[in-house]
Amino acid sequence: MKSRYSLSLGKPFGIKVSVHWTFSLLIAWIVLISVGRGLEFQQILMHIVFVLALFVCVVLHELGHSLAAIRLGGQVDSITLLPIGGMAHLSKMPEKPKDEFLVSAAGPMVNVVIAAILWIYIAIFQTVDFEKMEFEAITVHNFPVMLLAANLFIVAFNLIPAFPMDGGRLFRSLLSIRMSRLKATRIAKDIGQIFAIIFIIAGLFFNPFLVIIGFFILLGAKGEYEMIKYQEILQDYTVNDIVKTEYAELDEEKTLGHAAERLVKISDNGFVIKSGNDFKGILSKNDLINGLNSHGKELKIKDLVRTEPDHVDKDTGLFQVYQDMQRKRKYLLPVFDQGEFKGILDLENLHEFFQIRKATQ
Ligand SMILES: [Zn+2]
Incomplete structure (x- = not known):
């Protein structure tokens, strides 16, 4: 929240x-x-x-x-x-x-x-x-x-065993002793959704709060199941599997206005900022738009881009990175290989990667 x-x-x-x-x-x-x-x-x-x-x-x-x-x-x-x-x-x-x-x-x-x-x-x-x-x-x-x-x-x-309420979690933990966490979550989720519908229908007659709780359970159960699905699929991969080594570059001396003009012509969600051949940081689409809003288009990129940005190592597990990016609302991260800049990781690509793996499972 x-x-x-x-x-x-x-x-x-x-x-x-x-x-x-x-x-x-x-x-x-x-x-x-x-x-x-x-x-x-x-x-x-x-x-x-x-x-x-x-x-x-x-x-x-x-x-x-x-x-x-x-x-x-x-x-x-x-x-x-x-x-x-x-x-x-x-x-x-x-x-x-x-x-x-x-x-x-x-x-x-x-x-x-x-x-x-x-x-x-x-x-x-x-x-x-x-x-x-x-x-x-x-x-x-x-x-x-x-x-x-x-x-x-x-x-x-x-x-009440309506996952993701406490009773549903207790139920899942008991199921997970005998089966995979994904399967246990799917069963707990299905039962949770049945309870959610009962709550919503009963709530319409007796108590509006029950309706809201019912919807919370429906959404919560679905969200948690998705998350486990991501975990199951992504746990076998590292950042290295989807790092983009071809990307749009910009010199740090250029202005935000210049970056904005170029943004509409590229397919990436941002730029790699360099000074000569040296990596300086990442300018994501969001950073750029926020920067334009608060500083105007004459500002130089180097005055906006942090010199020590958040980054991930190429060997980091993909699921861990996925969780971090979701939580910190980061959509683009530089990937490092033994301290050297290697490429970029785009959350959108990560989603696509997941969808493809899920479809071909
Ligand atoms: Zn509780």
Whole structure:
């Protein structure tokens, strides 16, 4: 999730936690429903506090996944809170079935622990008189019980085997013990999609959030399956297999205006920038357009192009590069061979390469 749509909440354990702007819609929705039900101001406030408390539990749930992933060698960039729940963005995911099982289970386990703590609290302080308790609205009295129930609901809901929800991941990890990860993902994805359709249909009658969750599952399952497919196909290749050694060149003394005129005449997505025979950097189509926007066409290329650009080694695995390029939104990278410039790697070519290999598999 892009950060400009999110409000940063802090960085526990080095993981950026932020809340997406759509979360405010959830609060607005609760207020609307509460007003519609004729609740008083204090009761409405109570509902909002409850939702915030619930989302603290959701953050802890995501932190559970994240810390387990980090412990097992994964990498977590951030956690984003959406009205339908939390999302941890992992840039590296533990893939062994056992590790994936632990990472997936860690989230719901956190909610089990929270529920247990609330239960102990209720038992010790006996704040709850179940006979007199009302469940129509959230009050100071039933707050801990409602929060406990909500946490148990989170556990139960997450354990539904609808990949890529936690239960679906647990299911895939169990399948992967006996079959390839690709096949396990395909089965988990198919079952996930059945659940997604059930969610969407049920949601139309009962709860709009279920519809949104259903669509998230549909897209998420498809995306993750594609990713595994990429991994399966690309893992046997390195950058060297698709490096382009013929490319459009420009001298670093030329202007952006000159580059723009030439861009329409070439088939590449950018230029290799040189000074004489020396490699100086890459000017991608996007960099050029951004550069023209902010500096105008008189700027010299050398004032825009970084002298030490990101680059990849020719022996790097193609899948790893693919993931990095997607994540960093890089479409063009220089390829080096033992410190010497060798050619360019274009994300578009990488996609084509994948499509061809997939079609001829
Ligand atoms: Zn989870």
